[in-house]
Amino acid sequence: MIFDAHADIWTDVTNKRQKGFVDIIKNHHLDRFNKGDIGGGIFVIWIDPPYDKDPFNRTLEMLKESSVEILENKDIIKIIREKSDIEKAISEEKLAIIIGLEGLSAIGKDVNLLYPLYMYGVRHASLTWNEENELATGVKGSSDRGLTKYGKEAVKKMEKLGMIVDVSHLNERSFWDLYDVATKPFIASHSNCKALCDVPRNLTNEQLKAIAESGGVVGVNAFKDFVHKEDDKKDIEYLANHIDYMVDIIGINHVGFGFDFFEYLEEESVSTFASGGGFGPKGFEDASKAQNIIEILKSRGYKEEDIEKIKYKNFFRIIRDIL
Template sequence: MNFDAHCDIWTDVTHHYLRGESDIFRKYHYERLKKGDIEGGIFVIWNDPPFDKDPLKRTRQMMEAIAQEEPLCADILTIARSYRDIQTAKKEGRMYTLIGLEGLKSIGEDLALIEEFYQFGARHAGLTWNEANPLATGIKGDPKRGLTDVGRQAVKKIQDLGILLDVSHLNDASFWDLLGVANGPVVASHSNCRALCDQKRNLTDAQLKELAKTGGVVGLNSFNEFVHDIESQQTLENLVKHLDHMVEVMGIDHVGFGFDFAEFLCGDTLSSFSSQSTPYTIGLEDASQVPGVIEEMRRIGFHPDEIEKIAYKNWHRVIEEVIG
């Protein structure tokens, strides 16, 4: 079974919710995840363009959609607020998800909103998406601008509440500022290796090593532009080379999956971050094809116990430690 630490399913759920639909996860996502042996993951609240002009309004819309979905799909999906919830869901044969916050643009400087989101169920958070905001700077912001004083306070609040702290999307200055003030495990839920594909969203070997020192995990990202600079080389085989490199740099206990599948996103949203006609790695078009990743890992020599760690155990360890 596999744990996917980054998925935008709540974005799609919200699109359908605003059209008056319900029981959306079951209709549009469940069977695909089941076919891919995805037992659980992190579904994020994201202020998706072009709906990011009023980020707090969009966040609340997504929370409304999640609140509608939770009881309707409770027989097949548990929204986990503790590690015990995950264990119970697994035992009873249900998928499970943690609610994530992909960026905190929505809060401005109001740190009290982090606690409100926690009470709603959020157990994961990053400070930014690609933008600069009052807390920190994403990869499209000023490369010299890092965390703000409010951002440092946000890091402490996130960790004090027991929320997974995520560095994905931060620029290098913000990454190092965050590592300078954080305590305990820090994760990159969906990032690859800059040594293999020179994209700002990918992590350097030095960054990978520092995340491992915190006890954190990095999730392998299937978004094609983070796999290889040449489109024809954005293949499953080359994606798994990123995973292999992470293991070499960080050790087997600090690598997992964070696939960031986006094939179901609408055109305007997708085009805000994708410059190619499709967002997926060749051979890994959606979550149903995740078993192919496991097969490729076996082919290049990963042992069954190593595959289990990467597939779900490493994420479970960090979740249990941070969230409790």
Template sequence: MIFDAHCDIWTHVARKRLEGEQDIIRKYHLNKFKESDINGGIFVVWVDPPYDKNPKYRTKQILDKIQEEIKDSDDIVQIINNSEDFDKAKEHNKIAILIGMEGLQAIDDNIDDIEKLYSFGVRHASLTWNEENKLATGAKGNIERGLTEDGAKLVRKMEKLGMVLDVSHANEKTFWDICKVATKPFIASHSNCRSLCDVPRNLTDDQLREIASRNGVVGINSYEEFVSSNLEKRTIEGLVDHIDHMVEVMGINHIGLGFDFAEYMNSETLKHYASTYTYGVRGLEDTTKAKNIINALETRGYSKEDIEKICYKNFYRVIKEIIK
């Protein structure tokens, strides 16, 4: 059983529905999930380039298509609105979907809009993608700029509502500014270790320790440029090296999976942020290969209980605690 804490499937759903298709999850993804033993995940709304010029319009467009898709998929998906919904998903053999927001650029400075998103069913959000916005600063933003006053207010609102706060994509200053405001556990849904691969999207050991100290979780990311600068080490074994390091720094209870598979994107979107023609590390190229992480962990000597913690139990624990 695998919980993928970062899945861009809504991007694919929106694109296909805008092309006139229906029932996208069943048609394109359900068998892949079954093959890979993925039983749930955080499915995010991301304002994908080149549509980021009008984030509010694009966000509404994707949310409208999500609403349509949920109606088509009611018999195979369980939207997670509260902690009991995980049990309902398991009981009825449905995919447990936590609707998330990868960046809140569309909110601008209208922070009360988070309540509208919550009413829609959103239970997770990061404040930024890589950009600077009126809430916070992403990994490619000004290193001296962090969380704004509105961003701090939004963090407090999210905690009050019972939403999972995600710090993946935040720059370092935003991360530490969030730490001054947040009182509940938070996650980094799809980030790796900067000590093993020195890119701004990865987390320092101090950041990893801070997340663990707050009982949060970090989901390891299979995107190859975040695994190693050495092309030969962009493999599933190289990714498990990141897990080994996180275990040493954070402990086994704070590590999960946030694959960030690129198969949901088209080439027009991918060219805006990827510098290579391959995206997942060798052995974890796409959703159908997800179970390979279990074999790799077994080979590395992880116990059954520890593998279950990494694959789903750790994220289930923190999400259930936050959303109640």
């Protein structure tokens, strides 16, 4: 099985349920998951534009809609709240899902709102999406601004509660501020190598090594604009190059998948950060194609035990360590 450390599923669930659809995962995602042998992942609440103007109320809407989706589809979903739930999900043949938050703009300065979110079932969060907020600075914010005192407090509370801290989307100043504060492993759920594709969302060698030093994992991102700057090289082979590079720089125990497929999201939201359509690299357009990357790893000489680490074991280790 594959564990995908980043998917915007709850955003899609919310948008479709508000239009009157039901059983969104079962009717709109499960077939692709099954074809790609994706057995779970971190499904995030992402405050999609234009709803980011009121992140608190949008988060409440998404918590409501995802709650209904979860409770009405317990036959296929197992929410991972503690480490033993992983084995339960596998034995029950259900999707092993971590509820995550892609950005904490909704809580403002009120870091204690992490407690009700934890009670709801949230076990993962990044401090920002691309924006500046009361906690930290994303890649589209000022390069001189990092974590605030509230952001540092949030990291400490997340670690105390047993929530996975995610550095994807942070600018470099915020990344290194978080590195200085963190005492437990942290992850970059969906980021690639800046050395191979020099865009703000990708990570420098130093950042990759810092994540590995913490004991964390980097999830390789399938968004084509993070694979290569040249259009004719935005394909699955160049995506696999990012895996090779990470393994060489930080070792096999610190690399996983965070595909970030989003072809199902609404155009109004997607157009704020991507354009041109066909957002996955050639040969790896959506979750149903996930086995294609596994075949490439096999062809490049990866051992089966190492492929298993990348597929799910490395992220499962983090889940067991943190939850």
